[in-house]
Amino acid sequence: MELIRVNTSMNLNKFLILNRRLHLLKSKAYINGDWVNAQSNKTFSVLDPSTDKPIGTVPDMDATDAKRAVDAAAEAFKTWRNTTAKERSYVLRRWFGICKENRDNVAAILTAEAGKPLSESLGEFDYGNAFLEFFADTARHINGEIVSSPWPNKQILITRQPLGVVSVITPWNFPYAMITRKVGALMAAGCTCVIKPSEDTPLTALVAAQLAEQAGVPKGVINVITSSRENAAAVGKVMCQDPNVGCVSFTGSTFVGKILYGLAASGVKRVALELGGNAPFIVFPSADLEYTVDQALLAKFRNAGQACVGANRFLIHKDVFDEFVTIFKNKISAKVEIGGKYAKQFGTNFYEATLLVGVKPDMKIYSQEIFGPVAVCSKFNTEDEALQIANNTRSGLASYVFTKDLGQAFRMSRELEFGMVAINDGILSAPEPPFGGIKESGIGREGSRHGVEEYTDIKYTLFSGLAKGM
Numbered sequence: 001m002e003l004i005r006v007n008t009s010m011n012l013n014k015f016l017i018l019n020r021r022l023h024l025l026k027s028k029a030y031i032n033g034d035w036v037n038a039q040s041n042k043t044f045s046v047l048d049p050s051t052d053k054p055i056g057t058v059p060d061m062d063a064t065d066a067k068r069a070v071d072a073a074a075e076a077f078k079t080w081r082n083t084t085a086k087e088r089s090y091v092l093r094r095w096f097g098i099c100k101e102n103r104d105n106v107a108a109i110l111t112a113e114a115g116k117p118l119s120e121s122l123g124e125f126d127y128g129n130a131f132l133e134f135f136a137d138t139a140r141h142i143n144g145e146i147v148s149s150p151w152p153n154k155q156i157l158i159t160r161q162p163l164g165v166v167s168v169i170t171p172w173n174f175p176y177a178m179i180t181r182k183v184g185a186l187m188a189a190g191c192t193c194v195i196k197p198s199e200d201t202p203l204t205a206l207v208a209a210q211l212a213e214q215a216g217v218p219k220g221v222i223n224v225i226t227s228s229r230e231n232a233a234a235v236g237k238v239m240c241q242d243p244n245v246g247c248v249s250f251t252g253s254t255f256v257g258k259i260l261y262g263l264a265a266s267g268v269k270r271v272a273l274e275l276g277g278n279a280p281f282i283v284f285p286s287a288d289l290e291y292t293v294d295q296a297l298l299a300k301f302r303n304a305g306q307a308c309v310g311a312n313r314f315l316i317h318k319d320v321f322d323e324f325v326t327i328f329k330n331k332i333s334a335k336v337e338i339g340g341k342y343a344k345q346f347g348t349n350f351y352e353a354t355l356l357v358g359v360k361p362d363m364k365i366y367s368q369e370i371f372g373p374v375a376v377c378s379k380f381n382t383e384d385e386a387l388q389i390a391n392n393t394r395s396g397l398a399s400y401v402f403t404k405d406l407g408q409a410f411r412m413s414r415e416l417e418f419g420m421v422a423i424n425d426g427i428l429s430a431p432e433p434p435f436g437g438i439k440e441s442g443i444g445r446e447g448s449r450h451g452v453e454e455y456t457d458i459k460y461t462l463f464s465g466l467a468k469g470m
């Protein structure tokens with residue numbers, strides 16, 4: 001099965017309302033506090049994915065522009081790193097507040113360029129903005145340690161210092177939240193950044209920068225460079241290898257993540273990689289099936305199935321398989337037939353919600369990230385078999401388990417080879433817990449205090465000669 005980009009339709013009225021809300025659209029990139037063109041003066045169009053019609057143009061930047069942005073961020077770092085935690089917290093909270101005032105405007109732009117329904121854009125906005133609020137608080141709690149010294153006249157001090165310039169490269173599926181989740185954390189830590197959004201969704205990033213400017217984020221702390229897919233590799237090379245870059249923070253596919261990891265390795269740079277998933281959604285006989293299917297719908301069809309934590313493989317115990325599939329099918333049927341084809345009434349950019357059974361592990365759809373509204377259900381017999389199937393992937397991002405057996409829940413949490421395990425829930429992301437994967441799903445965590453610590457280096461200082469008279 002070929003994967004396709006899925007969009008959800010909106011009616012004409014909604015479209016007109018959206019158009020009135022697009023006044024924050026920018027057509028220039030943002031470097032060192034200035035709204036600028038590419039040095040080549042080239043541009044590219046941003047398309048509405050439901051119609052393929054242009055909604056704006058932005059600069060098509062290349063390696064030279066990327067270097068300029070990194071230099072600006074490096075210069076700003078000299079000052080930003082020495083601001084107090086209280087000042088950084090204050091700026092982040094102002095940014096959070098101004099974004100909140102512009103909630104509807106940001107969501108309209110999100111819908112226009114990412115193609116998601118307005119309700120989902122508002123949801124992404126609230127989720128993404130919560131990171132700015134959370135990191136405004138966290139900024140004031142990045143503490144060091146004084147640990148017990150093995151020497152009588154020496155003191156050991158451990159401090160956390162910002163990494164420097166962070167290169168932020170983000171995907172199209174959550175164009176706002178993937179920026180705030182990184183930039184909120186790195187700014188709290190005292191770092192500055194250059195953001196390269198996807199060619200498909202640069203406008204949301206530019207709006208975020210515009211609101212940051214209004215909030216008083218100093219020039220150079222946040223820079224946004226826009227580039228077409230053609231220039232992505234050249235821009236990425238600078239962002240991964242420039243000596244002034246301290247960290248590469250990437251969210252996107254495992255394929256591109258590995259390329260960037262390789263580039264960053266030559267400078268032994270810190271990386272934070274949030275990559276693709278292949279989440280199992282495991283249902284045991286003790287689960288409440290009606291509730292479980294409701295959670296399955298959230299875990300599978302949120303963002304039209306285009307979420308890294310989206311359920312990718314439904315593993316259902318044989319005793320409840322038929323009942324689960326029937327309830328699942330009926331809940332989808334409520335709206336459309338059981339898919340498997342383009343939703344032609346909306347054009348060729350839309351695909352129907354689809355449920356597949358009888359899928360075998362050697363099929364492509366079983367092992368790769370589906371990233372679309374297609375649910376795949378398979379049977380299992382025992383807990384061990386469910387674990388074996390679930391763990392049989394190189395991905396290790398999110399996983400879901402539905403059971404009322406407490407011991408089983410604990411065993412699954414311990415044995416599942418995934419960075420995140422949701423027991424009896426289909427949604428698990430929030431600013432407070434650490435988000436991230438193991439195996440080929442990434443390195444590092446976002447959100448929580450761990451998400452801020454990703455952007456710091458630990459420094460050990462030994463104070464010696466403390467004895468009197470020395």
Ligand code: NAP
Pocket residue numbers: 169170171172173174178196197198199200227228229232233234235236237251252253254255256257259273274275276277307308309369371397437441442
């Ligand atoms: P992608 O193709 O890997 O692209 C991600 C970003 O990398 C885009 O900005 C892209 O620019 C850029 N890029 C591509 N090639 C590059 C290169 N050689 N050098 C520098 N930058 C380069 O991913 P996507 O299709 O946008 O997003 C979907 C993927 O992201 C899925 O696999 C999903 O699971 C993953 N994801 C993971 C998380 C998480 O938290 N773990 C969250 C969301 C999404 P262009 O778009 O302009 O090519």
